[in-house]
Amino acid sequence: MEVTCRETFRSSKGKTVTVTAVIREGRVVEVRLTGDFFVSDDSLFERLEAALSGRDCEGLKSLQLPRVLIGADEGEVVRALLKCLNC
Amino acid sequence: MGFRLILDLEGRDPYWQMAIDEAFLILRALDLVGDYVRLWTFRPTSVSIGKFQELEATVDLSEASRLGLPVVRRFTGGGAVVHDSDGEVTWTVVTKGRNVEEVYSWAGEGLRRALASFGLKGEFVPVNDVVINGRKIVGMAGASRRGAVLVHGTFMYDTDLSLMRVLRLPKEKEAVRGKPEERIITVSKALGREVSRDEAVRALRAGLCEDCVESSIPEGVLDLASELMWKYTNEGWLRWR
Numbered sequence: 362m363e364v365t366c367r368e369t370f371r372s373s374k375g376k377t378v379t380v381t382a383v384i385r386e387g388r389v390v391e392v393r394l395t396g397d398f399f400v401s402d403d404s405l406f407e408r409l410e411a412a413l414s415g416r417d418c419e420g421l422k423s424l425q426l427p428r429v430l431i432g433a434d435e436g437e438v439v440r441a442l443l444k445c446l447n448c
Numbered sequence: 449m450g451f452r453l454i455l456d457l458e459g460r461d462p463y464w465q466m467a468i469d470e471a472f473l474i475l476r477a478l479d480l481v482g483d484y485v486r487l488w489t490f491r492p493t494s495v496s497i498g499k500f501q502e503l504e505a506t507v508d509l510s511e512a513s514r515l516g517l518p519v520v521r522r523f524t525g526g527g528a529v530v531h532d533s534d535g536e537v538t539w540t541v542v543t544k545g546r547n548v549e550e551v552y553s554w555a556g557e558g559l560r561r562a563l564a565s566f567g568l569k570g571e572f573v574p575v576n577d578v579v580i581n582g583r584k585i586v587g588m589a590g591a592s593r594r595g596a597v598l599v600h601g602t603f604m605y606d607t608d609l610s611l612m613r614v615l616r617l618p619k620e621k622e623a624v625r626g627k628p629e630e631r632i633i634t635v636s637k638a639l640g641r642e643v644s645r646d647e648a649v650r651a652l653r654a655g656l657c658e659d660c661v662e663s664s665i666p667e668g669v670l671d672l673a674s675e676l677m678w679k680y681t682n683e684g685w686l687r688w689r
Contacts, residue, residue, distance in 0.1 A: 369618065374575055377618045379502070395502045395689050399525035399575065401548060402592050406500075431525070431548060432575045 363390070366445035372398065372433035380441040388417045389442055399431035413438070418448035451483045451543075453660035457649065459491025459533055462520035463680035464673065466496070468665065469600055470523045471672035472542045477596035479544075481666050485657040486540040487649055490531035495519045495614060498526040498589060502689050505616060512614045521686050524600065526576060526589030528615050535607035535634065537648045539656060540600040548590040551599045552576050555656065559586050562603070562655030566647075568638050576601075583633040605648035606636040 362385070369379040378396040382389050392413040400406045409429045416424065421442055426435040456468075465488060475481045490496075495517050497506050503521070506528045512519055517530070531538060541555050556572025563570035563580065570578050570585060578586035588601030612628035636643045679685050 371618075376575075379505075393689070395500050395505075397498050397501060397525070397527035399548060399590060400500075400592075403523075404593075 362386075368441035368444055370437060370441060372437055374432045374434075376432035378433045378438065378441075380438055380445070382442055382445045384445055387446060389414055389421070389446065392442065394438065396433070398433040400429050401431055402429070405429045409435070413442060416442075418443065418446050421446070451485050451541075451657055451660045452663035453653065453657045454484055454486040454488075454663055454665055455649070455653075456486055456488040456665065457537070457645070459489040461492070462490050462494035462496060462518055462531070463677060465490060465538070466520055466522055466680045467673035467676035468669060469540050469542075469598060470676055471669045472540070473523075473591060473593055473596055473598040474672060475666075475668055476542045476544055476598070477594040480668055481542075483543040484540070484663070485660060486542075486665075487652055488538050488540070489533055489536065489645075490538060491533040493517055493533045493611065494531050495528060496522050496531060497528040499523055499591070500525055500689060501528060503687055505618075508614050508616055515611070515614065517611075517614060519686065520680055521688060522589060524589035524591040524598065526587065529587060529602060530607070530611045530614060531602065532604075532607040532611060534645075535605060535636075537603045537605065537645060537652055538600060539603060539652055540598065541656070542596065542598045544596045546597060548592050548597050548599065549575070551590060551597045552588055555588060555599050555601065556586075558656035559601075559603070559652075560655070562651040563635070565651045565654050566635055566639060566643070568635065580633055580638050583631055585633050585635065585638070603648055603652055604632070604634045605643045605645065607632075607634050609634070 376398040381393045383391040559578045560570045576588045590599035
């Protein structure tokens with residue numbers, strides 16, 4: 362079964378971030394990040410969304426992400442996804 | 449940074465203005481143009497949303513349509529903005545060799561100087577705001593490609609703040625920061641008198657680019673902007689998120 366999860370939070374630097382994730386069989390199938398944050402380089406943003414996709418709980422917990430977001434933190438995004446996965 | 453200054457104040461629609469700025473960023477990344485500061489205006493009054501924002505969650509589209517405000521998705525991050533054609537001068541900085549946050553800080557200092565020329569005490573608040581007594585007077589947004597950085601932003605000298613009603617502020621943000629009319633201020637309101645566009649342009653010029661050589665938009669930027677118009681007038685880009 363596939364479900365779509367939406368988590369919106371205010372980042373520690375005051376930006377609003379919405380994480381929309383398609384979840385299937387305990388795994389994040391697809392991730393879309395929206396909000397009023399910035400990115401350090403456009404090309405890295407697509408890589409960030411791709412890196413978050415296809416992960417289960419353990420995969421997300423051990424994920425090492427490059428710094429891409431400005432005004433928000435990748436760790437906050439991972440926490441939102443862990444919430445979506447109930448882990 | 450040896451900047452050239454472009455005074456481009458006749459006002460053009462938001463699609464063209466975004467195409468011009470993105471063309472500057474692309475060509476700066478390729479070292480085909482140098483560093484520039486451009487002062488310009490949206491005409492007509494328009495709404496811009498950040499690259500990563502969801503359109504319908506951010507803008508009341510029926511109210512924008514009722515007011516005749518075109519909406520454009522920027523190529524820069526950040527939040528939604530109403531650009532009052534008779535109350536805002538928009539500015540752009542394009543450069544290379546610094547990261548986005550360094551350019552925010554550099555522009556923030558220039559804007560602080562611009563406000564000081566009115567006798568106002570502005571303060572740069574990272575990530576991307578300049579405030580007077582805690583109320584936002586300048587917002588800025590940036591993007592970076594292959595080492596080039598473009599930061600553009602508002603300078604609200606006499607913006608009609610009631611237009612902000614077309615924006616849908618997330619509840620999380622409104623709870624903390626208040627309604628736009630309460631957390632934003634214009635130069636006119638801060639001074640208690642009407643400030644003209646000419647005064648705003650003089651202040652921005654003094655703050656951001658006092659010793660710059662005046663220039664015009666390079667032909668290559670105009671040509672590339674014409675090509676990029678397909679993107680900014682395309683519904684697919686507007687609804688990308």
